[in-house]
Amino acid sequence: MNETNNLINLEEIYKSFHKNNVLKGVSLKLDEHEVISIIGGNGAGKSTLMKILTGVYRADSGKMEIGGERIENYNPAIAHEKGIYLVPQEPLLFPNMTVEQNITFGFNKSKYEIREETKKLYAELGWGIDLTRLASSLTIAEQQQLEIIKGLLRKAKVLILDEPTSALTFSETKSLFEVIRKLKDSGVGIFYITHRLDEVFEISTHAVILRDGKVTLKGNIKDFTKDMLIGGLLPIGSESKHSDSFEKKYTGQMDRPPVLTVENISGDGFKDISFKVYQGEVVGLAGLVGAGRTEIAEAIYGITKCRKGRILLGDKDITQLGINETVSNGLSYIPEDRFLHGIFPISSVRNNMTAQVVRRKGFFIDNKYEKEVTDEYIDRLRIKITDHHQEIKSLSGGNQQKVVISRVLSTNPHLIIMDEPTRGIDAAARSDIYSIINNLKEVGFSILLISSDLEEIERISDRIYGIYRGKCNAYLGFEAINAVNVMKAAFGTYEGSDSYVEI
Numbered sequence: 001m002n003e004t005n006n007l008i009n010l011e012e013i014y015k016s017f018h019k020n021n022v023l024k025g026v027s028l029k030l031d032e033h034e035v036i037s038i039i040g041g042n043g044a045g046k047s048t049l050m051k052i053l054t055g056v057y058r059a060d061s062g063k064m065e066i067g068g069e070r071i072e073n074y075n076p077a078i079a080h081e082k083g084i085y086l087v088p089q090e091p092l093l094f095p096n097m098t099v100e101q102n103i104t105f106g107f108n109k110s111k112y113e114i115r116e117e118t119k120k121l122y123a124e125l126g127w128g129i130d131l132t133r134l135a136s137s138l139t140i141a142e143q144q145q146l147e148i149i150k151g152l153l154r155k156a157k158v159l160i161l162d163e164p165t166s167a168l169t170f171s172e173t174k175s176l177f178e179v180i181r182k183l184k185d186s187g188v189g190i191f192y193i194t195h196r197l198d199e200v201f202e203i204s205t206h207a208v209i210l211r212d213g214k215v216t217l218k219g220n221i222k223d224f225t226k227d228m229l230i231g232g233l234l235p236i237g238s239e240s241k242h243s244d245s246f247e248k249k250y251t252g253q254m255d256r257p258p259v260l261t262v263e264n265i266s267g268d269g270f271k272d273i274s275f276k277v278y279q280g281e282v283v284g285l286a287g288l289v290g291a292g293r294t295e296i297a298e299a300i301y302g303i304t305k306c307r308k309g310r311i312l313l314g315d316k317d318i319t320q321l322g323i324n325e326t327v328s329n330g331l332s333y334i335p336e337d338r339f340l341h342g343i344f345p346i347s348s349v350r351n352n353m354t355a356q357v358v359r360r361k362g363f364f365i366d367n368k369y370e371k372e373v374t375d376e377y378i379d380r381l382r383i384k385i386t387d388h389h390q391e392i393k394s395l396s397g398g399n400q401q402k403v404v405i406s407r408v409l410s411t412n413p414h415l416i417i418m419d420e421p422t423r424g425i426d427a428a429a430r431s432d433i434y435s436i437i438n439n440l441k442e443v444g445f446s447i448l449l450i451s452s453d454l455e456e457i458e459r460i461s462d463r464i465y466g467i468y469r470g471k472c473n474a475y476l477g478f479e480a481i482n483a484v485n486v487m488k489a490a491f492g493t494y495e496g497s498d499s500y501v502e503i
Contacts, residue, residue, distance in 0.1 A: 040210035083157030252281030265309030269295035284461030330414035377406035398429020
């Protein structure tokens with residue numbers, strides 16, 4: 001048996017940003033010869049914890065030891081000195097430099113020595129790449145490979161891999177796992193961040209579940225099953241159908257032709273996606289960040305094009321239509337990034353609300369009509385403003401989102417795509433948005449909902465399609481929706497069936 005030494009010891013780590021408590025007393029140990037998989041939903045605190053470990057963030061309180069040494073004034077330079085290296089999920093490369101230049105940047109060794117080590121690593125991994133290529137010409141998978149190579153070249157004692165297989169093929173993943181096993185056997189300790197539970201059982205020695213900034217489960221991987229890990233991800237008491245007093249009833253009209261029909265569409269980030277949305281229902285796309293849900297929404301809306309398949313809005317084929325045409329046919333989209341894509345920050349509430357329904361009287365804008373529209377939705381959605389001409393950027397996040405919803409409703413759409421509709425807003429505003437969505441479906445609107453908040457998608461949706469690694473892997477009818485099934489669908493482990501399966 002290998003003699004093991006402790007590499008990392010974290011005790012009672014707390015971290016807050018303003019009033020948002022992200023880490024709430026996390027304790028974690030990593031020894032030599034260990035691969036610890038860290039699993040958690042979006043917002044669980046995984047990235048923050050790793051940034052503390054690499055010196056990017058400083059913990060508010062708690063103790064950190066590296067190799068048995070208590071660390072106080074910590075920064076990224078010290079982290080590298082101590083042999084801690086993060087391979088990020090999003091590659092950080094210099095696009096106008098060659099592969100070799102990206103690799104050698106920051107090294108004191110000779111270029112020849114680094115080049116030979118790099119070639120050897122690529123050969124061991126079974127990967128192949130021209131070192132003279134510009135980084136900008138690399139595919140996402142090749143960029144990910146390059147980041148992994150940079151970490152391996154630095155002879156890290158602690159290697160942090162953040163979703164390393166997200167862009168790798170099966171054979172590339174298999175090669176990476178072989179390298180991980182070799183590193184583990186040589187004494188390297190590895191933190192492996194992933195959403196893929198199959199990988200956890202294949203490569204890990206231990207597993208840690210993070211939920212809402214706390215460790216809810218940890219131990220030897222031999223002591224766990226997939227269902228036990230899923231259980232650690234779920235909020236306490238979430239086994240019931242719905243987690244709070246929000247009363248939900250199904251109002252969809254499945255006996256009538258669908259409002260939206262998606263037939264076997266494929267594009268960048270998704271493949272062979274099929275589903276239908278009927279009048280008066282909320283259909284959720286459940287999944288984790290990077291699963292391909294936003295890419296599906298953008299293809300339906302016309303931001304991007306499908307490589308294959310067909311999209312029907314009612315009986316109208318909108319597969320190859322652009323945004324202006326899809327909007328005129330009755331499709332609206334509330335984007336994920338409200339500030340970047342949803343509002344005109346320095347423009348007024350009225351201008352933001354009526355941007356898609358501007359009327360003119362001759363050469364002039366019909367101000368009376370704009371005022372009527374603004375008054376109507378301020379009243380209907382209870383938007384808190386000082387006056388119509390207040391800059392929208394001065395409103396709270398919840399009120400900004402209500403203005404975006406108002407603009408969409410003013411076009412009288414047949415279908416609304418809502419991508420992360422409560423992102424970045426407080427609990428009270430979130431409750432208002434839920435009520436608005438519920439009221440919309442009751443009066444006959446159809447909604448396609450995308451949310452990384454699995455409790456939210458369970459609470460609001462009438463039917464749910466699980467999106468995992470770009471594919472539709474699960475269908476939950478109204479009666480099958482509960483926290484456990486939604487979590488399993490998002491993590492790709494749902495094995496149930498429903499009487500109305502369309503995928």
